Amino acid sequence: MKTLVNGIELWKTYDLGGVQVNALRGLNITVDKGEFVSIMGPSGSGKSTLMNMIGCLDSPTEGDLFIDGKKTSDMSESELTKIRSEKIGFIFQTFNLLPALTVRDNVEFPLRNINKKLSKSSRRKVVEECLKMVGLGHRMDHLPGKLSGGERQRVAIARALVNRPKFILADEPTGNLDSEATENIMELLHHVNREGTTVIMVTHDKETTKNTRILRIRDGVIESNRMRTDSIPIPYPVTG
């Protein structure tokens, strides 16, 4: 299997007025193409720091990081921006949709960030496909403010997928959702994963880790790594 993320001896040190805080302490991680990885661990253990690094938002203080075969640990800011736009889909705990734009425009937004020039009609088609896939074909011209939390997160998933990224990074995607919406989003993420997109997710909720590889982080290193296999989940119903 092809390795998508490969972090070797990753250190992240913050300098807080002379006091050194080590958020990561020589952490090693590999994620293969097609995997669904859950990252768990207590608050302050370094989960977000690791996600930022894998997401090319931050660079390690020490250690090497390879994303899709490219060494990102010493890339410039604009090179990292390019990788983010082309290879990574982001999902946030607070959805982070752009409130002034309709659902359709929100999903279309990442298409602006890539150099590939698509015609207006093919952009429209790609956007509509993604929205139908997350079951929101009927909400395309709504503003995000009119949607429920679960629906907003589904829009965010459509937005994360529109550029056909190599992997999706989700930092507590269900942290702000009720249990029904949580289940719905997890089914959707597994559906996306079965379609071939790698998913890396931070979570606090054991329920959401079914059928994923669970990495436990403590004090900036990986403490345990195990596969969790549950009953085959119900396939995500394709609507819209």
Added chain:
Amino acid sequence: MLDVAFKDFKAKKSRAAMCIVGVMACVLLIGVVNIVMYEMESGLKGDLGTVNGKLYFEQNGTAYPPVRSIMNEDIGNEVMNRSEVDAEKSTKALFAPLQGDSVPNGGNPRMVVGLTPGKERAFIGNVEVDGKSSLVGEGENAVIMGSEAAKDFNVTLGDTFTVNDNEFEVVGIMEKVGSGWPLTIDNSLIMSLPYAQSISDRPDFISTVIIEPNAEYSVQTVENNLQDAYPKYVTYSEKDAQKTIDENLKGVMVFMNMVIAMIFAVSMVLIMNVMMMSVKEKTKEIGTMRAIGTRKRSIMSLIIYESLILSSIGGIIGILLIPPTYNLLGMFMGATSFNFTIPTTVLVQVALIVLVIGTFSGLLPAYLANRISPIEALRYE
């Protein structure tokens, strides 16, 4: 990013409205101040253009129109007979403001201009006249009316009208000379010198001699010769006209430009403030955009577009409101015609100002937006 900027702008209507109203008011102020300056300058230039190539022989200081100057007609005859003076094209003249109860209210002062019949061109130059352009062969009460004066008295060619018990017969009406504010010539009632003297109660007196130098003399030479011959009198010529313009306008221009600079700064700070607020408010959104791969350059154009949209809308409304505002201003000042259009130079200037305000007031907020770290922005809930 222009479309996104426009949607952002629409999503924040009240703040945008506040900003637009501010810029609109600023543009309106700058525009009106500019036009007042423009009109003043072109008005004065037009008025004083009558003087070009000529000399006004005056007393009591130099001015145009020479209403404060008064001299005995004999002096005028003497001057007219000098060899430097082209007697055919020069004339004695009396300038006297028309006063009294029966003069229509408002507008500019009407000016009685008495000239020797046949020498009207010394004053009116090449201005086109509807009807007779000469008083020769007309009745003693014949007048050639300036365009504004004709409008004020509501008279047309062939009409007779009475002011202060004096009757006038309109034999000619001049086309309008001033483009904006009416000039002295537009407000004048040109009549024969004797009639002007009699209705103004100044028998045997004149204000000035309008001198066209003989071909072999320069204006300067005539001026020097006259100065030597009549030390108590003065001459008013083109260079004095320029001085008058400069003196009249200099102080005003400096003041007006200061006002413009101030208004300019205010509207710039206004938009900048609103945009900074907007950037601060949108920290999380901008952080999200950066996180999902939007380049810094795009964020920068987003902010600058938004500030350009704000300033352009304010600017366009402001420009549209300039003519009515200016007309209203004119109405309070007693103007009678309202067919005002913005001079192109002023329009270009205001449009440029709007563009500069929009771009520059977006720069600092755009810089701040670019400094937003996606990590920090996403952490901040």
